[in-house]
Amino acid sequence: MRFLQNPDPERRAGRMRMRGMLRKEALQIIRDPSSIAIAFVLPIVLLFLFGYGISLDAKHVPLAVVVESPSAETAGFAASFEQSEYLSPQRFGTIQEAEQALIHHTVNGIVWLRNDFEEKLLSGESAPIGVIINGVDANTARIIEGYVNGAWTSWLQQRAAAHAGTLNIPVRLQPRVWFNAEMRSRNFLIPGLIAVIMTLIGALLTAMVVAREWERGTMEALMVTPVTAKELLLGKLLPYFILGMGGLLLSIGMAMWLFDVPLRGSLLLLLLTSALFLVAALGMGLTISTAARDQFVAGQIAIVATFLPAFMLSGFIFDINSMPAAVQLVTRLIAARYYVAILQTVFLAGNVWKVILLNSVVLVLFCVFFLGLARRRMVKRLD
């Protein structure tokens, strides 16, 4: 143990100072319910919210089916909607009634078979089907459109089979969904959510606890002790790194065992890349804290500069490829974007080295940039 017996007094004093800083921070974290809340309670709330509450899947969407003159053909058509687990059709006699239902939000769409539907169908003319969809929520509207299309295609196929003929469709779509075969939105939301949680702990919590020291006047007292700027930074970095990794383990555990999100890649890889992102987030938090000296300002900056981008521009909920080109460029500056890509890959696809390495390299750049910036700006001066 030569290291421990290092006779250099300055290094021994440095270790002693680090011990003091770490012990103090640990005690504060344990005693302050708000740090625990941000590190552990908030992830649980968010995971439950996104795991159970928010779902981008449309299931049992109420749909009005208007059949103006019922017949065998229309009955068969309507029945095809009933077979779908995505739709729950309600029958209406007139379009007026159905429109009322749409206005009152009891249904999200209308499929309208006019009087002459059967007549035209049997005479071989093209028989139009009216489809009206509540487009207020564009996302759901598109999903309904897809389901309705799917439903009538399968009806056409059945009908063709029943008439002992083949349907005259030259190209057939054979969809196969990879990585998330059941198309559960949870499976990609929850891995992405981990990026948001890590941002909260790394950037928001860290920026606020440093600002709290400014507010309470303890920072000034620390600064006049022989503690160095590097030790001050490390004293904040290490405890919140551990706290963040704790939040991560909790989130991974809940994702895998509570929400049945598959983890196809290696856990070790997941932890390593997460550590990388966490350090980048801590760097951002510490950089913010060198500029903001009260908790309110620190919180505002952290939310606007780190949390909201991680939420909206990381590809966690909104697909980056469908954003306008300018916004896509902006997302390149968001560290969470690279981490979300890693998370979704490791969870749903497995160890795809090219994706993981590329994104990890960018995360390393973020770490170096923000830690360097925090170190530069962290001066033991008040002006």
Next chain:
Amino acid sequence: MPVSSDILNVLELSGVTKRFTSSQQTAPALHEVSLRVRKGTVTGLIGPDGAGKTTLMRLIAGLLVPDSGQISVLGIDAVREPLKVQQVIGYMPQRFGLYEDLTVQENLNLYADLQGLPDAERPARYAELTKMTGLAPFTKRLAGKLSGGMKQKLGLACVLVRPPQLLLLDEPTVGVDPVSRRELWSIVYRLVKQENMTALLSTAYLDEAERCNEVILLHRGELLGQNSPAEFSRQIEGRSFQAVLPGINKRSLQSRLACSPGVIDATIQRTGVRIVMKNKMQPDAANLPDGIRIEPVPPRFEDSFISLLRDKDGYHTIRNVPSVQAAPAGSSGEDMITVDQATRRFGSFYAVKGVSFTVKAGEVFGLLGANGAGKSTTFRMLCGLLPATGGKLSVAGLDLRHAPAKARARIGYMAQKFSLYGDLSVQENLRFFSSAYGLGGDEQRERIEWALQEFELNEYAGSTSRELPLGYKQRLALAAALMHRPKILFLDEPTSGVDPLARREFWTRIAGLAEEGVTVLVTTHFMEEAEYCDRLVIMAEGSILAEGTPDDMRARVQSDRLSDPTMEDAFIHLIEEHETARRPDAVLAKS
């Protein structure tokens, strides 16, 4: 440069200038400050808020870089080698720099680690420090749960964990009760003697200057002088007098004397009024009321400070005491404020417990007590801002339980720290506060005009209240509280942090208001200001310890040992009596 132990001057500043450029900050600049602090002395850095005391402390501690000039601490250049300076000094910032969610012991451990005190030396040092500060029984208590005085002593203990050669204390006695203040001073002297330290401490309390070996006077960033307190006093030898005129209200005597020719300072002190004359001038009996008795008294430090300030700022009197033009107050002798067994509980904690007093029309009534004594809670209950848990409170005959809004309309309230809108101009603040009290049209215009005139705010009418000097902020706050011609005026710590000249002016205005029949209720932690009250109560831990006139209070503690006690002596005596009654085992530091 090696730190030699036989350096005579522990601290040397030469030509230090510091400016703050940020427009947000109104922090003072230091201008060409040069000074020296000798080894083994207790030096006081004295000046009102905004004089630059904290800036100077931070420069010495290496936390700020001067724009020009040199700072040398024990032979180390504080500008170039702040870390080295920080290894030999101990610095306690305002608010003590304690971690409130850590225990006393954990705070000590932290600072021992940061200061690099070897583990082996800790038990002995901890024992010594906790014994000296009286914190030994509380090592497991969270720092946040300590009283103000104990926090201050813990802050000091943390700084002393590894004995520094130079001890810097930034306003260590602010907001701390007089008992704790005295204890702190005795600890500092013990340290200087026993541990061979040098101490530099800043304070806004002028009476503390007399406790220092040497005093550095700072005013608006400039050095007014550096000397021993005795030397400061000697410079104005023969210019201080005590005037007594039985049968006349001391406040009106004071305001009359303040306007007499040649008088540069008049303050109520004990049974009379203390006056300080211009150089080579004697009180002119012909111009003074009949029957007045004027005796020369030894000068004190404060006299010379005021004299220096007057030389600097010129002599300024309020020629006409502002007339509130108050609605005729109730006939004198009527009870304007009644508090009967008022109690306020927060959870299981009694902030105010069974407090009773009455204030008559035209009286100036004081609430004295340390932080946490229950003054502000009593105030908030009287303003109808906080419902009482028990008891009865009424203001101007209105029960606050039933008609808080109606009662508030008759009260003028000046809150702690003045609560003005910093972004609004003086004029806008006045317009806002007058409309908040329901003034409009011609009446409002007339009142704003009155306020600008009477409080001499005209030259600042357009500037935002944030930019105002503290004394002007205080005037503006008082003006705002008087816009609706209240019969009753509530003043919560109205002079906190304001320079002594502005404080004198303020009390002159208050005296004028009382003369017109306005009832004034005031809290203060400046003991000498209690002399301006007709009657007062001393509070501790939510209850009243004593009630009476300032003379009554002093008479209570008069003894052979203390033939002419001050208000502060009376306060300390009462608190100590209370403490010993409550905990017979309490150890009280001897002053």
